[in-house]
Amino acid sequence: MTDAIVIIPTYNEIENIEPIIKAVFAQDEWFHILVVDDNSPDGTPQRVEALQSEFKGKLFILNRKKKQGLGRAYIAGFEWCLAKDYAYIFEMDADFSHNPKDLVRLYKACKVDGADVAIGSRYVKGVNVVNWPMSRIILSYGASKYVRFITRMNIHDTTAGFVCYKREVLEAINLKSIKFLGYAFQIEMKFNAYKRGFKIVEIPVIFTDRTRGKSKMSGGIISEAIFGVINMKWKSFFKSYS
Numbered sequence: 001m002t003d004a005i006v007i008i009p010t011y012n013e014i015e016n017i018e019p020i021i022k023a024v025f026a027q028d029e030w031f032h033i034l035v036v037d038d039n040s041p042d043g044t045p046q047r048v049e050a051l052q053s054e055f056k057g058k059l060f061i062l063n064r065k066k067k068q069g070l071g072r073a074y075i076a077g078f079e080w081c082l083a084k085d086y087a088y089i090f091e092m093d094a095d096f097s098h099n100p101k102d103l104v105r106l107y108k109a110c111k112v113d114g115a116d117v118a119i120g121s122r123y124v125k126g127v128n129v130v131n132w133p134m135s136r137i138i139l140s141y142g143a144s145k146y147v148r149f150i151t152r153m154n155i156h157d158t159t160a161g162f163v164c165y166k167r168e169v170l171e172a173i174n175l176k177s178i179k180f181l182g183y184a185f186q187i188e189m190k191f192n193a194y195k196r197g198f199k200i201v202e203i204p205v206i207f208t209d210r211t212r213g214k215s216k217m218s219g220g221i222i223s224e225a226i227f228g229v230i231n232m233k234w235k236s237f238f239k240s241y242s
């Protein structure tokens with residue numbers, strides 16, 4: 001019986017979805033996968049469904065009606081996983097920017113070494129990013145520094161999207177209260193775990209930019225993060241995290 005599931009959010013990932021599913025199952029035969037798709041028009045959900053008979057009982061898909069952002073997709077995925085009895089719930093991109101081989105390192109950090117949240121971190125020592133344009137590195141690294149300054153969280157990679165959460169963390173966070181839609185969602189989740197005193201560790205990983213398909217990064221996602229973080233910190237003065 002497995003205790004771990006990897007959530008992979010997808011929007012138009014037809015070129016990546018089959019290889020990433022196979023790469024995850026190749027790491028650990030016990031991992032399950034939940035793909036959360038926002039009605040991708042490129043056939044991503046149909047490709048997942050076609051693979052379900054090959055990976056019976058361990059590959060699941062949550063089909064959502066329309067594109068509502070990374071945050072909403074993950075919240076729906078977390079709720080799905082919490083309704084089952086998974087103890088370790090992962091976030092991972094579909095596009096191989098996160099190396100599936102690192103899944104086991106994050107898993108062990110939680111299961112063996114006792115972390116509540118294990119972050120696959122690009123910025124523990126310097127910048128471990130391959131093939132990103134300089135503008136994107138500056139944006140991401142700058143965002144992490146900015147968030148660290150505003151929130152005072154002792155985390156280097158606050159926007160990381162490669163994370164293992166212990167079930168208890170997701171149960172403690174009021175998921176309905178998580179408002180951000182884009183990558184700021186990643187910051188809000190970590191802030192909530194940090195405020196509640198959960199043990200958060202950063203496992204150094206190398207992030208490699210996608211070679212297939214397109215990033216969904218947009219100006220709206222950036223401004224949500226810039227202004228949203230200040231708002232989140234301000235509201236935290238009046239909020240109880242117990």
Ligand SMILES: Nc1nc2c(ncn2[C@@H]2O[C@H](COP(=O)(O)OP(=O)(O)O[C@H]3O[C@H](CO)[C@@H](O)[C@H](O)[C@@H]3O)[C@@H](O)[C@H]2O)c(=O)[nH]1
Nearest residue numbers: 009010011036038069070073093094159161183215216217
């Ligand atoms: N279901 C769904 N999935 C989405 C949506 N937007 C993005 N995704 C999926 O979420 C994953 C990450 O999206 P990308 O658009 O590839 O992200 P990125 O630009 O490479 O951004 C990376 O860096 C961010 C900032 O550091 C991270 O916050 C982010 O998680 C990711 O690792 C991919 O699997 C993509 O298909 C959405 O609205 N809905």
